[in-house]
Amino acid sequence: MKKLIDTVLNNISNERFENYWEGFKPVAFAIFDDRDVFLFNHPKCNEERYIKLVKTEEFHACTCILFEEVPTAIVDTTLYDSFEVIYSLIVHESFHVFQHLSEESRYPNETVGFNYPIDFKNIQLRIIERKRLFEAFTSTESLEKQKKINEFITLRDMRTELFPDYVEYENSVETIEGPALYVEYQALTDISYINEEIIKHFAEQLLDNNISNLNIRISCYNSGLFLCLLLDDISENWKVKFSKSKLGLYHFLKNANNYTSAELTIPDNAEEVTRIVNSALSDKLNIFEHFYKSDGIKLTISGAIKLIGFDPMNITQLDGQSLHHNFLSFKIMNKSYFIKQPVCTTYESDFRDVQLIELFLNQPPLHIGDRLIIDNFGEIEGSVISEERSSIHIMV
Numbered sequence: 001m002k003k004l005i006d007t008v009l010n011n012i013s014n015e016r017f018e019n020y021w022e023g024f025k026p027v028a029f030a031i032f033d034d035r036d037v038f039l040f041n042h043p044k045c046n047e048e049r050y051i052k053l054v055k056t057e058e059f060h061a062c063t064c065i066l067f068e069e070v071p072t073a074i075v076d077t078t079l080y081d082s083f084e085v086i087y088s089l090i091v092h093e094s095f096h097v098f099q100h101l102s103e104e105s106r107y108p109n110e111t112v113g114f115n116y117p118i119d120f121k122n123i124q125l126r127i128i129e130r131k132r133l134f135e136a137f138t139s140t141e142s143l144e145k146q147k148k149i150n151e152f153i154t155l156r157d158m159r160t161e162l163f164p165d166y167v168e169y170e171n172s173v174e175t176i177e178g179p180a181l182y183v184e185y186q187a188l189t190d191i192s193y194i195n196e197e198i199i200k201h202f203a204e205q206l207l208d209n210n211i212s213n214l215n216i217r218i219s220c221y222n223s224g225l226f227l228c229l230l231l232d233d234i235s236e237n238w239k240v241k242f243s244k245s246k247l248g249l250y251h252f253l254k255n256a257n258n259y260t261s262a263e264l265t266i267p268d269n270a271e272e273v274t275r276i277v278n279s280a281l282s283d284k285l286n287i288f289e290h291f292y293k294s295d296g297i298k299l300t301i302s303g304a305i306k307l308i309g310f311d312p313m314n315i316t317q318l319d320g321q322s323l324h325h326n327f328l329s330f331k332i333m334n335k336s337y338f339i340k341q342p343v344c345t346t347y348e349s350d351f352r353d354v355q356l357i358e359l360f361l362n363q364p365p366l367h368i369g370d371r372l373i374i375d376n377f378g379e380i381e382g383s384v385i386s387e388e389r390s391s392i393h394i395m396v
Contacts, residue, residue: 004031005038007083008090009049011191012040020091020186021179022240027097029073029090032059042070057338060327061311062089064096071097084192092184099176106248108172112165114317114351116216118280122163124273127209128266129155130223134206137230145233150262153254157261170220175248178224179239185225202226209272214280217312227253284318291323291342296360297389301380303396305354306331307345309338321346330354332396337378365392 008031017024028042037053044067045051058065064073073093080086129152136148160167185202189195205211205222212219227249231238235256242252309329316323321344328343329336339359346356366373367387372380372394382396 001033001036001038001077004077004083004086005050008040008087011087012090016187016190017091017094017183019190020183021095021098022237023102023243024095024098024183027073027094027101028067028070029075029094029097030059030067031075031077031086031090033076033078039067039072042067042072044068044070057340060340062093063311064093064100071100073097084188087191088184088187091187092180095180095183096176099180102243104176106172106175106246108169108176110312111350111352112169113173113217113312114315114322116166116169116317117163118213118277119163120273120277122159122166123209123213123276124266124269125155125159125162126213127269127273127276129159130206130212133223133226133230134203137226137233146257147262149230149234149253149257150260151264153259154262154264156250158264170216170223171248171250173217173220174224174227174250176224177221178228178249179242181221181225182228185229209276210279213276214283215313215316224249231256284316287316288318288321288323288344291344294342294360296362297364298391299359299361299365299374300391300393301332301357301382301396302355302385302393303332303382305345305357305396307352307354308336317351320348322351328357330357332380335378337380339377367392 012026014025017026026041028040030037030039030042032038032055035055037055037059038050039045039053040050058067059074060076062075062079064071066072067074073090073096075086075089075093077086080089132148132152132155136145136152139145139148156167181202185198188198192198202222202225205219206226212222231242231253235241238252238256242249245252247255307328307330309327310324311326314325316325324343324345326342327338327340328345329338331337341359344358345351345354346358347354361374361377363375365375367384370381370383372382372384372392374380380394380396382394385393385395387393
């Protein structure tokens with residue numbers, strides 16, 4: 001870890017961050033492994049370049065958190081093998097802190113995202129739309145580039161008329177995550193010698209029709225990246241203007257060029273779309289089926305439960321259920337809980353207001369009166385509805 005820390009310190013600089021995005025500077029951030037946290041640029045560091053802390057549960061995944069009331073980017077180094085990737089993720093998550101400090105307000109409504117439908121027409125148009133976006137980016141001749149931009153915008157607007165709330169959700173995710181992935185891309189190309197492979201990787205993520213329709217949120221990271229890269233080609237000083245704008249990234253692009261509606265012939269991709277629809281549904285069903293076949297003792301908690309922390313990148317949603325693959329934090333009454341394992345929640349309208357939580361325990365809980373004491377979880381009070389060898393249900 002000492003070698004990684006030294007390399008981080010040698011590469012993080014105001015000048016580099018400013019080159020990625022005007023006004024962007026290093027913020028408080030932390031890198032951590034299974035035992036230790038190394039904190040940088042935080043008031044807690046005082047005059048030290050970094051300090052070492054014992055890892056606590058709040059340091060989990062790659063995200064940004066409020067650590068001692070200071071917005072802080074965090075990166076789990078155990079998930080990645082190379083410094084280049086770790087560095088680019090420090091930049092990515094630091095940019096989210098930068099957005100927060102800049103009073104960014106164009107965030108997506110995640111409730112809409114969790115209810116995003118698997119719809120034939122939407123998928124059909126979205127496949128073509130993403131292809132046109134990539135073709136606009138790769139076109140080197142100005143008339144051809146403008147033609148592809150016009151087609152991309154026409155397709156996006158067609159989908160907006162058909163699915164306004166869901167396309168606006170995509171627009172919002174692109175607005176927040178597109179620039180963050182853009183500075184991540186800038187960081188990777190800045191310190192790597194394989195730039196062609198980097199853009200190829202992101203292009204594959206943009207154009208993989210199966211992946212892009214299984215996890216809509218993540219797919220919008222890549223379309224947001226290519227919107228940014230396209231703006232690099234067609235609009236000078238766009239980043240400064242965009243930062244001051246109230247427009248989402250897509251609408252900013254639409255206003256940044258001489259758009260005229262394109263006449264489109266939708267290709268016959270019904271066979272591919274049908275396969276993707278069936279595959280997306282099948283994949284989701286398989287994910288839930290695999291969860292319910294997990295080893296261990298099934299714990300069901302029912303009642304009024306409020307989600308307070310989750311990883312939107314790693315959630316599978318289906319018919320009023322959300323499977324949180326990595327972790328979940330929630331509140332029952334005034335007590336907070338954190339679970340670092342797959343957890344399934346059931347809800348009605350708002351995914352944050354949960355009626356049911358299900359997970360699998362390695363060890364049976366200790367049952368004392370109306371309390372369950374659970375290893376690596378905590379203590380829950382409520383009425384035990386049923387208790388068997390392989391399952392237990394408590395109502396709170």
